[in-house]
Amino acid sequence: MYRPIVIVLLLLLPFYSFTQPKPAETIGQRTLTFKDLTRNRPVVTEVWYPTGDSLKASDRVAGPFRRKHTVRNGRLPSARLPLILLSHGTGGGRLTLEWLAQALAEHGFMVAAVDHWGNTYDNKIPLEFLNPWERPLDISFALTALLEDKEFSAVIDRQRIGATGFSFGGYTVIALAGGVLAYDALVTYHKSTGYKELELPEFPGLSRYLEDSTLLEGIKQARPLKDTRIQAFLALSPALGAGFIDQQQVKEINRPLYIIGAQSDSIAPVETNARHFHKLIAGSEYYEFTGKTGHYVMLNEANDDLKQGAPTYFLDDASVSRVRVHEQVSRLAVHFFNAKLNELPKLKKRQ
Numbered sequence: 001m002y003r004p005i006v007i008v009l010l011l012l013l014p015f016y017s018f019t020q021p022k023p024a025e026t027i028g029q030r031t032l033t034f035k036d037l038t039r040n041r042p043v044v045t046e047v048w049y050p051t052g053d054s055l056k057a058s059d060r061v062a063g064p065f066r067r068k069h070t071v072r073n074g075r076l077p078s079a080r081l082p083l084i085l086l087s088h089g090t091g092g093g094r095l096t097l098e099w100l101a102q103a104l105a106e107h108g109f110m111v112a113a114v115d116h117w118g119n120t121y122d123n124k125i126p127l128e129f130l131n132p133w134e135r136p137l138d139i140s141f142a143l144t145a146l147l148e149d150k151e152f153s154a155v156i157d158r159q160r161i162g163a164t165g166f167s168f169g170g171y172t173v174i175a176l177a178g179g180v181l182a183y184d185a186l187v188t189y190h191k192s193t194g195y196k197e198l199e200l201p202e203f204p205g206l207s208r209y210l211e212d213s214t215l216l217e218g219i220k221q222a223r224p225l226k227d228t229r230i231q232a233f234l235a236l237s238p239a240l241g242a243g244f245i246d247q248q249q250v251k252e253i254n255r256p257l258y259i260i261g262a263q264s265d266s267i268a269p270v271e272t273n274a275r276h277f278h279k280l281i282a283g284s285e286y287y288e289f290t291g292k293t294g295h296y297v298m299l300n301e302a303n304d305d306l307k308q309g310a311p312t313y314f315l316d317d318a319s320v321s322r323v324r325v326h327e328q329v330s331r332l333a334v335h336f337f338n339a340k341l342n343e344l345p346k347l348k349k350r351q
Contacts, residue, residue: 026051027105028074034145041134044115045142046094047152048105051075065095066301066323068102076151077110082160082341083146085139085230086113087169089298090129090239091202093120096299097166103330109337110156114142119168121202126209129202132181132240133222135172139163140227160341162232164333166298167268170238170259174277177233178226178252179244183219186243187211194242194272201312232256232340234333236298237265241273250281256340258285260329264317267295287332289325292317297325 028051034043051074059069084104088096094113101111116135118128128134143161146152165173175181187210190198198207209215232255244250259281261274268274270288278286289297294316301322302314316322 026053026055026074027068027070027102028053028072028076029070030073032145032149034142036137036141039134039137039141041138042115042117043138043142043145044094045112045145046101046114047110047112047146048098048101049074049081049110049155050077050105050108052077064303064306065098066303067098070102076155078155080155080157081108081110082162082337083110083112083143083156084337085143085161085163086111087135087139087163087165087172088113088116088120089165089167089169090119090200091121091124092166092169092299093122096121099300099326100164100330100333103326104333104337107334107338109334110152112142112146114138124203126203126206127212127215129200129206130209130212131215131218132171132175132183132243133218133225135168136175136225136227139172139176140225143227143229158229159231161230162234162337162341163227163230164234164236165238166236167239167295170235170268170274171240173233173235174238174250174253174257174281175225176227176230177255177257178250179281180224180249180252181240181243182245182249183216183243185245186240189242189272197239197242197268197272200267226252230255232258232337234258234260234336235274235277236260236329237262237268237295238273238277239268241268241276244277244280247280247282253281253284256285256336257281257283258287258332258336260287260289260332262289262293262295262297264292265295285336289328292319293325294320297322298329301326 028049030047032045053071053074094115104111118125163173259274259278261270278284296313307314
């Protein structure tokens with residue numbers, strides 16, 4: 001089912017290269033510290049956007065990841081732009097897919113990525129690695145906060161809002177699109193043939209928390225997670241596919257959804273995740289990287305020291321170029337959101 005779509009997309013890539021808008025020269029970046037008082041939960045949010053400001057000497061700071069320098073607290077754009085919300089993978093953080101955020105910002109989008117509290121590399125809480133409802137609520141809360149912020153509300157095009165996410169973040173955007181997880185089915189899977197998928201390098205031993213009473217009670221009380229303000233969804237190597245066994249669970253997904261998987265993904269295998277979601281969700285689009293492309297290829301490109309220090313996350317098979325994978329995903333993401341959020345960005349002056 002997925003191969004014809006892959007072939008068509010590959011044939012169209014040369015055409016896409018002539019139709020994409022001119023990249024922005026500089027990218028602005030801000031960190032916003034929101035807090036959801038109803039959940040007593042911080043929602044730290046990073047925002048990237050095109051800016052007319054120039055880089056300062058203080059902006060040219062080297063770090064462990066390959067990235068373009070950004071203008072810290074740069075001036076916001078003078079036009080309303082489409083907004084893409086970004087959800088990181090389990091045990092990651094709001095900066096771990098900065099390559100994608102920057103690529104979208106270069107092409108006329110604003111991008112807002114959140115830290116999912118308790119599920120980041122520097123703040124690990126077992127139940128936050130398992131509960132399926134807090135992450136979508138984080139994204140919805142960040143969207144509300146941005147739309148209520150005096151500065152950002154003036155530059156966000158409310159009619160053109162999208163969402164993307166990686167791994168657990170891929171599930172997050174599917175939930176925001178209207179997918180409803182069957183937790184019992186997921187637990188049954190992890191206790192049997194899918195036990196390896198829960199042995200995550202980010203947090204070994206998670207399986208012992210599967211039936212924690214606090215978690216189960218929270219799942220019973222969880223409210224619907226669909227956010228109708230979001231018009232298009234891109235899921236990168238989505239996880240938790242085993243919790244979706246019936247088309248009734250995805251019947252509320254009625255807006256464009258694009259799924260990208262990797263053939264050699266051993267963390268969220270495509271058979272039970274990316275491909276499975278695509279087959280289950282009518283009208284979804286699908287692209288799959290072949291060969292030895294694995295799960296963590298979607299994380300930032302690291303410098304040599306970090307590759308050697310954390311090879312699981314940052315060192316790929318010799319046949320795989322992480323930079324080229326990022327370039328291809330960026331092209332597909334830009335064109336997907338352009339097409340689904342009303343063609344190429346039509347910048348509207350502030351009202």
